[in-house]
Amino acid sequence: MKKLKFNKKGFSLIELLVALTILAVIVAISSDTFRNVLQQAGREMGIMSTQMDNFVGLGMLTYDIEHAGYGLPQGFRTTINYNEAATSPASNYNDAPSGVPRPFVLGNNTGLNNSDYLVIKSLLAATNNACTKWTYITFEGKPAPKQWATSGQNLTSGNRVIVIKPAKDIYSSNELIIDADGNFYTTFNPTSFSSDFSPQNQGERYMIYGVDTSTDLRMPFNRTDYYIKVPTTSSMPAMCAPNTGILYKAVVNHSDGKFNEMPILDCVADMQVVFGLDNNEDGVVETYSDDISSLTTAQIRKRIKEVRIYILAHDGGKDNSYTYPSNTVTVGEFGKGSTFNLSTTIGTGWQNYRWKVINIVVKPKDL
């Protein structure tokens, strides 16, 4: 066999493989199907996660935080009356029936083992086929919205959409269009779009955002909640330490306000969320807080520059030959979060699990 000769300054096979892998990841991230892949992988990871680092659910959480606030109305044209999550504890974090939706809402230490409950509101927080799509309609172009050259990017007939009149300048807010009957959404039609949801004046352009494929909307946005729970319908995986739960991503269904739950990590003892805040709005974070309950929607948008997530879980099952070195674990930073006591919360055998804290820092891009 002829031996291949490589220039010393050329690429080695390993380098090429690494480059190709990176390219494949970039292509995957930019494709429409990426979220579907994540969802499917997330389900599988929830069932058999043994390698905690870089678990796929972390990608979903990062994506949702990055896009919190995307397509979210900042104001309403007229009085609005909408529904949101139907059952507690999710309903504790509603902005319905008439509040401007907050991109982030935190239930601080309200969950299992005093873990945090994180709510993210954004059109991209759902997992349906319409919520990543948008277009616009102009006064001159009506009744047909703009069609993209790539058909896969277009909203399809029957999709439920919201319509937003963009802000005039950085000092004003965008505005959700509501018709005379109080409807805050409409059904997409690519050739004859609703005149009630179309610009009324020359030069105006309204944004049209997909929210759901074909279900009537109970709220003019999508919402996903992250929380730790011990499942009621199926038992915990046998490998998990006592008093741990499963970390879920749950999307609020437009049909009934209940959850579509997706397990993303098993054997989770705690999750803490800490926000990096720019209180004087000069672009630089000066404080870290685990309580954003006093912030207005506008302040949440202007001040939250970082979201830090800390997840305490164990890798693999119980191992009697292994001894975890400390009975307390810091799940947080900057004096926020928790000091988790393994011996009192987990109980007997706590030291025979490989405890780890997963730490991510995400900068929201769409606030």
Ligand SMILES: [Ca+2]
């Ligand atoms: Ca907390």
Ligand SMILES: [Ca+2]
């Ligand atoms: Ca600042």
